[in-house]
Amino acid sequence: MEPVYKRILLKLSGEALMGEQEFGIDSKVISSYAKQIKDVVNLGVEVAVVIGGGNIFRGLSGEEIGIDRVTGDHMGMLATMINSLALQNAIEKLGIPTRVQSGIEMPKVAEPFIKRRAQRHLEKGRVVIFGAGTGNPYFTTDTAAVLRAVEINADVVIKATKVDGIYDKDPVKYPDAKKYETITYTEVLNKNLKVMDAAAISLCRDNKLPLIVFNSLIEGNIEKVVLGEKIGTVVV
Ligand code: UDP
16 A cells, blocks of 8 residues: 655654653553554654644643743743654654754754755654744743644644544533534534634645544554555544
């Protein structure tokens, strides 16, 4: 089978990185992500990645302990850099060259985000991980993922979650929840489905960027999505 996409932007959840832990990075999860990314690179697909920071810190939860939102969001963006570096390390251990580009300049740690440079890395078969979100507070890494995808002309955003697609209600709480095979951006927004925040969804819609939501905790699923198998939900 041939991959149906040439260049993908994979959005990985920071929260899922915890695995069964309460906090931080579970080596099993990060190795599984790295292996799945390697398998996709070996199909000849160009892979860019955005990883969240929810396993370490979220700006909104900082407010609960008296940290102002902007400071908390800066902390959250730094958390995504920690995850990005851990993921880079895991992917490079498998022999795949990887670059981290940061939305907040930190030249001793990573390259700054430069669109053309990112595209060049991708063309050379390097995995590019975009850390530090958009570089701005009040955004999420979902929005950062869509923004970077649009900037680098990715064919699709593939969002990894803990459930296998988009449901009409929370499938964990409601056993009768119904899964969508396809859904439109407008429906996602109107029904207020918790897929991505509204900023990310509108950015996808305005730029006609397809989005696929699927379960990444089952190994091999990223490859299946890239090969066009119908798993998860497609938003068009
Ligand atoms: N964040 C931000 N601007 C961005 C992206 C992220 O301020 O462009 C901060 C925000 O505080 C967010 C945190 O980084 O809560 C971690 O990202 P997110 O919650 O999206 O991670 P995930 O849910 O994927 O683990």
